Amino acid sequence: MAGHSKWANIQHRKGRQDAKRGKLWTKIIREITVAARAGGPDPDSNPRLRLAWDKANAANMPKDNVQRAITKGVGGADGSNFDEIRYEGYGLGGAAVIVDCMTDNRTRTVADVRHAFSKNGGNLGQEGSVAFMFTHCGQFVFAPGTSEDQVMEVALDAGADDVTTDEEGVIEVVCPVSQFAAVRDALAAKGLTPEMADIVMKPNNEIELAGDDAIKMQKLLDALEALDDVQEVYTNAVMDEQG
Structure with missing residues (x-):
């Protein structure tokens, strides 16, 4: 796997997340709100909320913010009416992409996701078009x-x-x-x-991209991750370090 470093890819992803801390906090607050609404306010009996809580701690989010998000979710207050939607599509070289969103406006979200794909050399697919290429699982990565x-x-x-x-x-x-x-x-x-602990969609096989394809694929992923309604982006593409 010349030029490909899993560790470099992980560090690059973490760096991008850290650089967008404000956006990261917004994502975590949405996740906490939805998790609390679905499974209750106690992280000890709500595994999804516990995971979101851990992410909040890792992102140095104030406890008051976390508690407000839980209260909002449990009380069904304004802002907790998010729907969870998954979009699937293709990037460069036929690489598969899964985009998990939380939104209060499905029409806006699908338009934004479709635009990000089409502007960056990819295309939005049908439901189920690529999900079979991934496994829903827990993942831990150690340095x-x-x-x-x-x-x-x-x-x-x-x-x-x-x-x-x-x-x-x-x-x-x-x-x-x-x-x-x-x-x-x-x-x-x-x-x-x-270094990383999460419940993810893990690709069953990876596609290596290099050169221009790697650069364009990274732009597509960045464009998707920058959308306000996007929570997570998964792909089976691995970008060459040269890209």
């Missing part, structure tokens, strides 16, 4: 230098499906969504802190 043996022992005992290490020493743990909380808590109990 090079982390003890592979320790991560593997703890994660597998807690219900993880797989633990892999790439040539750079990046450790990835994959688990069923239902086991995410158990694996997260077991790792934390042993002082194992992942």
Whole structure:
């Protein structure tokens, strides 16, 4: 995989997120509101809310903001009427893209998503057109230098499906969504802190893009992530570092 570094891709993604902290907070607040509305205000009995709460802490969001979002969700107050919508499409080189949104205006959102695809060399597909290329799962990523043996022992005992290490020493743990909380808590109990921990749509296979295709694909992903209604963007494209 010449020029491709999973670690570089992860750090690049985190850097883009950190650079858009205000936008990140907005996304987390929406997620907290919807999670509280769907499963109640107690993060200990609402795994989705617990995950959103953890993201809020990681983003240094004030607790008052978190509590307001929970109250809004539980009370059904103004602003909690978001619908969750998933769009699927294609980018450069036939790469698959999934766009998860929360919106109070479906017409606006689909127009914005379609425009981002068409302006950047992609196209919006039908529902189900690419989702089968991904697996809904929990994912933990550990930095090079982390003890592979320790991560593997703890994660597998807690219900993880797989633990892999790439040539750079990046450790990835994959688990069923239902086991995410158990694996997260077991790792934390042993002082194992992942660089990334989330419930994701993980591509079953990756498509490598290089040169102009990689540059254009990154522009498409950036355009989608910049949309106000977009919560997450997933792709099976891996951009060459040269791109």
